[in-house]
Amino acid sequence: MPDVYKQSFKQNYTNNIELSIFNCGLERCAPGQTWGPGIRDHYLIHLVVSGRGTFEVGGRTFAVAPGDLFFARPSQLIRYSADEQQPWEYSWVGFNGACAHKLAAQLPFTDEQPVHHTSDPDGMRTALTNIYSSRGLQPQNEAAMVGYLYLFISALMKETSEAKPHSTSSSSQYVLNAIKYIQFNYSHDISIDDVAKSVGVSRSHLYRVFMLNVGKSPIDYLTDYRINEACKLLRAGNLSIAEVAVSVGFFDQFYFSRVFKRAKGVPPSKYLASQTDAAETPDAE
Structure with missing residues (x-):
């Protein structure tokens, strides 16, 4: 061998x-x-x-x-x-x-x-x-x-x-279309009902196909996507926390902070501070 x-x-x-x-x-x-x-x-x-x-x-x-x-x-x-x-x-x-x-x-x-x-x-x-x-x-x-x-x-x-040349109407296609809608509209005040309507299915059916194909619910996917986009904006350092919140579809800064902390373990203010500290600390060899 x-x-x-x-x-x-x-x-x-x-x-x-x-x-x-x-x-x-x-x-x-x-x-x-x-x-x-x-x-x-x-x-x-x-x-x-x-x-x-x-x-x-x-x-x-x-x-x-x-x-x-x-x-x-x-x-x-x-x-x-x-x-x-x-x-x-x-x-x-x-x-x-x-x-x-x-x-x-x-x-x-x-x-x-x-x-x-x-x-x-x-x-x-x-x-x-x-x-x-x-x-x-x-x-x-x-x-x-x-x-x-x-x-x-x-x-x-x-x-x-x-x-699978004829699989465009499969459950995964509904999910892909929903994800595209979320990625283009996450910064607006959209709901899961809006997402479901955009792909032509009921809210309950969208939930089922998301769980099957993605492993999480549509609202969890939307929230995670918004928070990840917020992290990018916070790391860029050009916007205040309130401006970041609005930019990713949260129009209540305090609610944004609660959701952010639940997702990342720290509020956005501490996340921003940690990114600033990391940028100011020279790389160790």
């Missing part, structure tokens, strides 16, 4: 809230090598290059072979193990961010089928290798890694559309 190896890169900090790479790498595992059971706080995609193994999620076990990709969502209890006789070699990328949910909804994975056999294993491997090869701690490295991640996701989305 070839020697085992592991080459990996982990981000400890990211400036990109929209789409952030948490980790990436490539590994040839030892026989029976296992991760889990456990949960991740980000999306995780593995591409099996050679060998075999199993992926366990949702109480089910899936056999995984070369050319297969297996997909884990945040907070899912998962376990994956290399075969004892033919341990796998794989590449992987872990990511999250405000855009991650809508992108994941367009990938060829479902809770019922979290394993997908790619029609282009060499292309997928190259895409993941490009992410890892661009690794580094400088802003330009992060930009390159995220750029290659988008290309990898784009290739997967293409396989989704080819496999």
Whole structure:
């Protein structure tokens, strides 16, 4: 058996809230090598290059072979193990961010089928290798890694559309349209009823498809999106807290502060102060 190896890169900090790479790498595992059971706080995609193994999620076990990709969502209890006789070699990328949910909804994975056999294993491997090869701690490295991640996701989305050419009326499409509406209108005084009307479904149906595809309710998604946008504006340092609140669709500053603290653990004033302190502290080597 070839020697085992592991080459990996982990981000400890990211400036990109929209789409952030948490980790990436490539590994040839030892026989029976296992991760889990456990949960991740980000999306995780593995591409099996050679060998075999199993992926366990949702109480089910899936056999995984070369050319297969297996997909884990945040907070899912998962376990994956290399075969004892033919341990796998794989590449992987872990990511999250405000855009991650809508992108994941367009990938060829479902809770019922979290394993997908790619029609282009060499292309997928190259895409993941490009992410890892661009690794580094400088802003330009992060930009390159995220750029290659988008290309990898784009290739997967293409396989989704080819496999389901008539899926535009599916529940995921309602979610995508709702997310687009939120992203273009979050700064206005919109309600979930407005979002539901914009995509032509009832409020209750929108709730169901959001929970299915995103894992959170429409109001939670809207709130999280607004708070993440508020964080960007606070870090920029050009606006007062009241101005930031209005800019992201909160027209009561005190309510904005309560929601912000619930989401981030600190009120916006302390968040702003922490960003200022961080900017004034020189990087330690």
